[in-house]
Amino acid sequence: MKKLGLLVRLEAKAGQEKNVEDFITGALPLALEEAGTVTWYAFRIDASTFGIYDTFSNEEGREAHLSGKIAKALMENAPDLLATPPSIEKLDILAAK
Numbered sequence: 001m002k003k004l005g006l007l008v009r010l011e012a013k014a015g016q017e018k019n020v021e022d023f024i025t026g027a028l029p030l031a032l033e034e035a036g037t038v039t040w041y042a043f044r045i046d047a048s049t050f051g052i053y054d055t056f057s058n059e060e061g062r063e064a065h066l067s068g069k070i071a072k073a074l075m076e077n078a079p080d081l082l083a084t085p086p087s088i089e090k091l092d093i094l095a096a097k
Contacts, residue, residue, distance in 0.1 A: 002038050002055035004062050005091035008074075010050040011083045020050050020081050027052075027070045034068060036061020048083075055093060062090070 012020040024042040031040035031054070039055045052070075056062040065071065066088075078086060 001057055002093050002096050004056045004059060005093050006052070006054045006056075006062060006065065007089045007091055008052040009045075009087040009089075010052075010081075012048045012050065013081060013083045014048070016081045017048050023073075023077060023081060024050055024052060027073070030069045030073075034061075034065055036064045055096075 010020055010024070021044065027042065028040070031037055034040075036056055036058070037054055038057055038061070039053075041053045043051050043053070045051060054065060056065065074086060
């Protein structure tokens, strides 16, 4: 059951839009390795705004993701790719299909 989530918003620096897209889509294999990550989505909101939405069945899975390879790579690359620091919001999922 998906009980918990993360919503991450990423604002690309001018000229880095393709690199941000490549970075987040390239993270899929790492997300697939995470046993505690139930679902993982990378998306684009507009020309320079991207996001990641993931779900977890428990807090342990969410915390493992937050301290995992994707989060580490994101924080290492953020100064070069992003106009602002990533916005990372913890969510409680109230209903899902």
